[in-house]
Amino acid sequence: MTDNALQQQTIGFGTWPFQDDEATAAVVSAIGVGYRLIDTASRYGNEAAVGRGIARSGVPREQLFVQTKLRGDDHERVGDALKSSLELLGVDYLDSWLIHWPLPMLGKYVDAFEQMLQARDEGLVRQIGVSNFLPEHLDALEERTGERPWTNQIQLDPGLRRDDLVAELRARDINIQAWSPLARGDVGQDAVSKIASDRGLAPAQVMLAWHAAIGSVPIVRSSNPDRQLQNLEAISIHLSDDELAAIAQQPQRELGDFDPRTHDER
Numbered sequence: 001m002t003d004n005a006l007q008q009q010t011i012g013f014g015t016w017p018f019q020d021d022e023a024t025a026a027v028v029s030a031i032g033v034g035y036r037l038i039d040t041a042s043r044y045g046n047e048a049a050v051g052r053g054i055a056r057s058g059v060p061r062e063q064l065f066v067q068t069k070l071r072g073d074d075h076e077r078v079g080d081a082l083k084s085s086l087e088l089l090g091v092d093y094l095d096s097w098l099i100h101w102p103l104p105m106l107g108k109y110v111d112a113f114e115q116m117l118q119a120r121d122e123g124l125v126r127q128i129g130v131s132n133f134l135p136e137h138l139d140a141l142e143e144r145t146g147e148r149p150w151t152n153q154i155q156l157d158p159g160l161r162r163d164d165l166v167a168e169l170r171a172r173d174i175n176i177q178a179w180s181p182l183a184r185g186d187v188g189q190d191a192v193s194k195i196a197s198d199r200g201l202a203p204a205q206v207m208l209a210w211h212a213a214i215g216s217v218p219i220v221r222s223s224n225p226d227r228q229l230q231n232l233e234a235i236s237i238h239l240s241d242d243e244l245a246a247i248a249q250q251p252q253r254e255l256g257d258f259d260p261r262t263h264d265e266r
């Protein structure tokens, strides 16, 4: 697979909160069924176990898309953080490195982004992205560096549609990744269940097909190899305009504890 094809992954495998052998086994199995984008984070404490999974998968490194994240405590020690992630994962470059949370109360994310761009320019990372960023945070990055992150990984599912943010990311040509794309397994939402039962699909597949339809790359987790495959296959399911309109009627939740303006996770 070329670099270009790797960058166009339509689904990724999430590894939080797996630890130790469970993380390794989940990654081996996910790569075995066909995932190529593997998502982890320094904060998850599982980079070494995920790295063992990558090594044991038997798929050559250059055919995988390895993504990890800079934690809040590391906004001021970017070089050391990169060294640590590379060592733990057992790789000599990252395909994608994200700032995990902007942490505006700390006020260091623009400096961190600038240093991450430098690591990219030195060849240790292919692309620099962010997670949980709002337009005001993206503005601050662009004002200082003239660059936009390649992706923004945000909490997104049919019950948390975030239309304004999604439209803003599209307008800025920033790739959208979705975390908790299945609302952490809360797949029994009304419109989704009805479409699933009408079409003989799993509700999770309808949710993932919705992500594909809106141009979001779901970073989905399952410890179960059958569901890993079911989820992977969902990306090629097409939802009709009527089905998308029915999902759009679904009641919306609030961001709650995960508001990037206030969420303090280091």
Ligand SMILES: NC(=O)c1ccc[n+]([C@@H]2O[C@H](COP(=O)([O-])OP(=O)(O)OC[C@H]3O[C@@H](n4cnc5c(N)ncnc54)[C@H](OP(=O)(O)O)[C@@H]3O)[C@@H](O)[C@H]2O)c1
Binding pocket: 013, 014, 015, 016, 017, 039, 040, 100, 131, 132, 153, 178, 179, 180, 181, 182, 183, 184, 185, 186, 187, 202, 204, 205, 219, 220, 221, 222, 223, 224, 227, 228, 230, 231
């Ligand atoms: N950037 C951030 O701030 C951030 C925050 C949170 C998470 N993340 C990333 O996003 C990834 C995914 O989010 P998440 O783990 O919170 O939740 P999720 O992927 O929305 O949901 C995972 C849950 O759904 C269940 N599930 C998976 N496939 C299913 C299927 N086909 N049918 C029924 N249930 C199914 C899983 O159970 P089984 O294992 O039993 O299948 C698990 O309980 C994480 O692993 C992590 O990599 C990023």
